[in-house]
Amino acid sequence: MRWLIGGAVVVGGVMVARRLLGGAGQSKDHWQQGPARRREPRWHVATVNRPASDVAPGGRLPEPLAGLGDAVEVQLRPAAGDRGTEVAVRLRDGARLPVATAARRVTGRDPEQAIRAALRESKQLIETSEVLHPDYPPTTEPTPMNKPLRMATQQGRREGRL
């Protein structure tokens, strides 16, 4: 798969490095590159079951991704076999997420976590028009036995590839 346009576009007032779809590729498909680039921050990729025009209409990324600001690079490309659009995001070298975003993601210590959460939420918004929330109020109670699970669950809601 090759890329038509390389470079940066302004999305929602934020600089996002992005490439558009198809055609002759001037620039390389970084996120599929192997070990040579492995020291750089990893690309997090999700496939959204919609054409790119729905993923970033008019070049505008969905709010959770746009909210990460210019701390991240975002690339879109059509997924093979009519699977929609692959959205790849990674932290720019040395970049930090905007404080507000980090704060909103509660701990905010792990930027990779914020990226995965933003990808997952964006995918849900585009595919289903809303982000699915867990039940509330909870019926469970903390016990010494389930403390590790409760911690894992809290993390799990923020993380996940999906």
Place this chain on the structure above:
Amino acid sequence: MKALVWQGANELAVRQVPDPQMRNEQDIIVRVRRTVTCGSDLHLLGGYIPFMERGDVLGHEFLGDVVEVGPQVRKHKVGDRVVVCSFVSCGKCWYCQHQQFSLCDNGNTNPMITENVWGAAPGGCYGYSHALGGFAGSHAEYIRVPYADQGAFTVPDEVSDERALFASDAAPTGWMGADLGGVKPGDVVAVWGAGGVGQMAARAAVLLGADRVIVIDRLDNRLEMARTHLGVETLNYEQQDVSGELLERSGGRGPDVCIEAVGMESHSSGPQFLYDQVKQQLRIESDRPIAAREAIYNCRKGGSVFVLGVFAGLVDKFPLGAIMNKGLTLRGAQQHGQRYIPMLLERMARGELVTEHLATHTMPLDEAPRGYEMFKKKLDGCVRAVFQPTS
């Protein structure tokens, strides 16, 4: 409201919990008329799936009345009598659009656990632990149903509650085993397990045109039920030589399709049971795959094995050699109910698919702990215990 909650391994209680709230615009709230035990709950009850918290509400097979409707819901209105698929699926992701609803990308609000354990997350399921989304279960007066246009189905007037209830989980699960197992007219089909799921798989095989359908279990009352209500043959593995009988009944070839409807706590009278049980209790092996081994061993060359029984992790002594050398197709899945429920409700309305005999015991929700005790120990011929939270 009142609900049946998990308190710890093999400890259940009926307790007051907060009423569910609408959380998304595609949600409905259902007032539960009937909700039923499933073999899958037994794996949770015993603590074999270590992602339960004290206070989690159990139950995923249910039917009830819509009492609240989110602004984005189109198919349902207050007062509709609906049966709800046990799996939570969005209907919009690639998997849902390819009819693999239990693999939904968006139905599990907590995908990290299963991504770590299995490499990817399936959709969510009501009352089925925090690994499958942590959604409150249906053994309660009310339940929140996300993606209601996808997962809730209006029950035709001519189908009773008793019958429609099983369109939620047991019937679509069984149908999927026969359908995706590839049952064709003329096939010989063997089904391990005569619980609700195995019986529904056997009936599906009949309706899909199988020539002979043979259900295997050791519980005579269940085998009797399968003969009477489903019109199939049976084998009691404690009294009969399963391999010999299957060969004899399939012209020496072995069954074309073998459906495993037993799961990770399967039983055997032989020494392998002790072996697997000890390993499982020491947590060296998480699941006991006895019926799965037998299904693979007895399947004809080039045949197909479908695993409906729930497995959570690792099994031991898995006959990969038989799969490879006999050229078998092995598949499994959590149920893709949204794909089958409308068709199953039609068959129920026409009387082709009867299910109410599975409900051997019906009781108020207050008695649910007793219901689970009976279901777990298969006491008094219990096949399924049905609870009526709001009658």
